Amino acid sequence: MAKVFHGRVVVPGSVRAEALVSHGGLNTLASFQKALMFGDKRATCSDQNNPDLYGKPMAGRALCLPQTIGSTTGGMVLFCATKMGRQPACLLFSKPIDSLAAAGAILSGVWTDTLMPTVDNLGDEFLEAVATGDTVTVEEDGTVTVSQAPCAHVNRCLSPVHAAQDEQLATFCPARCQGAYPVSQQRKCKERTIMGAKPSAAQGTPLTAGGYKAGDDAIERFRELLRIATVSREDVSQRDNTVFAQWIPTLRRLYPRFFAVAELTRIDDFGILLRWPGADAGLDPVVMMAHQDVVPVEGQDWQHDPFAADIADGQIWARGTLDTKNIVAAFFEAAEHLVGQGYVPPRDVWYFSSDGEEIAAPTAAHAVEWLREHDIHPYLVLDEGGAVATDAPLGVTEPVAMVGVSEKGHVDLTVTARANGGHASTPAANDACRLLCRVCETISANPGKPQLTPAVEATLAELGARSSELYQAVFGNLWLTRPAVTKIMAASPETAAMLRTTYALTQLEGSNAHNVLPPVARANFNVRIAPFETIDDAVERARRLAAQQCRASGVDPSLVTVEVNEAIPYTEPAPISPYENDAAFDYLHRCVAGVYPEAGFAPYVQNSCTDSREFNAICDRVYRFCGFVYSGEARTLLHAANERIGVDVYKRGVEFYVAFLANLEHVETLGA
Incomplete structure (x- = not known):
């Protein structure tokens, strides 16, 4: 029935x-x-x-x-x-x-x-x-x-x-249903009309390299720089200084016209600070950055000699092709070309390159001190970071230029647990190692609350606009979808790192004997701090969680300590550089549009650290962008075996740096 x-x-x-x-x-x-x-x-x-x-x-x-x-x-x-x-x-x-x-x-x-x-x-x-x-x-x-x-x-x-019958649902009403609602609710609907995310567009005309095309001679100069094995070592005494000593003389020989007009200042051992005088020294200068040091190759399985710069399958195979001798060489190629054309930049252009970026050497900090002492405050700083990314997430098939407008802070924390110790034949529930493991799991499992910041929202909006209709709707209406998007992103390790402070457990230390319970056990957390938090916030959270786990284990919280590892450099998150209606950011967009017209353009917050963070002390506009196309595969080759870059990819990247340097008269003009 x-x-x-x-x-x-x-x-x-x-x-x-x-x-x-x-x-x-x-x-x-x-x-x-x-x-x-x-x-x-x-x-x-x-x-x-x-x-x-x-x-x-x-x-x-x-x-x-x-x-x-x-x-x-x-x-x-x-x-x-x-x-x-x-x-x-x-x-x-x-x-x-x-x-x-x-x-x-x-x-x-x-x-x-x-x-x-x-x-x-x-x-x-x-x-x-x-x-x-x-x-x-x-x-x-x-x-x-x-x-x-x-x-x-x-x-x-x-x-x-x-329309739904219940006025409670009015805030989710599409604008075309407005007639079914009271006036107060109609207003909400009008303000939040459902729409898809739209691709960004530069406010000014695209800026090009003026017909310049890099030739095979540029490739040969690049390969010569790659063959100089400027490998950083954590123990500086193990570094081959004779190799680093070749760097500046080689640059002088390869790019004589530029060095004829530039002024060189040495920073520390082999750091480089070059001034390219502009027409008006009274204008705040532009700083271009890279680093000539590279990471070691020992223990990696390379198909080609990592310092031979072989060309195979249309690609140059060598350590530093992506990180970041490509930027070094592209800058000098662009500057050499423009000087040869009689070009004088409208303002000073400075070039800084560290010999120890990969080991967090203080070279960049010392360069900033030198500039500050000479009352030099850049208008814009451009360092490594993002790139013209293909194989972007969210099913995006078009390349997108990802420009870092900030980077997360970082600090290493030492977690120490103490107990009585003794013979392994009589273990207890709160032995130092067991207590440490529980504390570490509690900290790892409870990172900071995820937060969808405006910069991340801007990233998602641009990616979504170039993806399917579904993603266009989702990321074009974050006023509605923000809770769901935040929760879904927080569930994936890769995207969760965009939303919160992360705690990575990297090292554990217990007994030095297999049958001894140690009285002390230690762990190291590498912590990456979101832009909306501080080192103090991250440390306090870890201490609170450690104390919470101690109480749950029935022991005094004083048995576990959480301290900053002072032996490892640490830094607060970088300030957010302007990216909305800003002339400098739009200038970057226009240069990308002129050289990579097929590419989107989006700000993002960088998870890794760069030397550029030091320049935030003297500059409000610090951007992290490498003007080359990096495929998904290329991004996996950073610091890895078989690092390589396409010959055509490198040549086109040089065009970007020519466009960037040749059009600096527009760098402070929005929409011109």
Whole structure:
């Protein structure tokens, strides 16, 4: 016998489908996550905590449930399922629906034109009457009929979308539904019209290299620099200084015209500070940065001699091709060409190169001290960092120039646990090593709260704008999707690092004997600090978590200490350089547009550290961008075996540096 129930219409429509019943709350993210990530068109439920649904297909079924849980992602998950064609035929709630799940159901019809009829307030009797496999028929007015016969087919809902009945849902109403709401709620809808993310565009005309094309002679000069094995060593006494001593004489010989006009200052052992005098020394200068030192190659399996600079398969194989002798050589190629053309920059251009960037040597800090002592305050600093990235995330097929506007801070923390020690035959629950392991796991598992900062939002908006319609909608409407996006990104180690301070457990030290319980055990955390926190914040969090675990273990918190490792350099997060309506940032965009017209352009926060952080002390506009195309594969070769760069990639990168230096009269003019 059929049973009839009447509920409140959230999304209207008529449909008939086979029932799938859950007597517990539906965790939308846990239920749909695998289906959305791995292409399961049946949307098999992946929530092992829901025995009613786990392992059952949800797509095309009448999902009958009391309520949704985990609702911070509910709306976005339902929308994504609908966009990918994996949504239930309808959603039927015995209790009131939460506002975010309702938003997902409503906006699915707006963004995809696929309606998912949704009715709530059907009462507890509804869930008692319906069983998985029953046939459920939904009418436009919220009437739901449950029959004891299997459903032969599903009728897709054809009725037009209209506004939800509950004023509580008004903040998620699309603008075209405004007539159904009070005036106060209509205003909210007008202010937040649903739209897709749009690609960024430079405010001024593209700036080009003026027809310059790098030739094969530029390749040969680059290869000569690559053959100089300027390898940094943590123990400076192990560094081959005779090799580093070749660097400046080689540059002088390869680029004589530039050195004829430039003024050289040596910083520390082999650091370089060069001034290229401009027409107006009263203007704040531009600083270009790189480093000539490279990381060691011992223990790596190279297909070619890492310091032979062989050309094979159209690529130059050598240590430093990507990090960062390509920038060094490209700068000098560009400057040599422009000097030969009689070009004088409108303002001074400084070039700084460290001989110890890879070992965090103080060379950059000393260069900044020298500039400060000489009252030199740059208008703009450009160092390594991002690049024109291909194989970008979110399914982006176009290259995107990623420009670092900040970088995370870093500090190493030493965690020390103490106990009585003794013979390994009589272990205890709170031996130093066991206590240390529990403390370290507590710290690792509880990093800082994820936060979607404006800079990260700008990154996602640009990537999303160049991806699918789904991502355009998601990242173009972060006012709505921010909770879901934050939670999903925080679940992945790669994207979580964009949102929070991270604690990486890198070293553990216990007993020096296999059968001795040590009285002291130590661990090292390498901590990368998000721009919205400080070193003190990171240290305090680790100490609080350590004390919490000590109390849980029944020991005095004083038995575990967390201290900054003073032997390793540390630094606060870099300030955020301006990227919205800023002439300098737009200048970079225009240079990219002139040389890489096919590329997008986005700010981002860099997870790794560069020498440029030192220049924040004397400059407000510090950007991290390498003007070359780096593929996904190339990005994995940094510091790795078989580092290499395409011949054509290098030549085009030189064009970027020519464009950057040749058009400096526009660097302070927005939109000209």
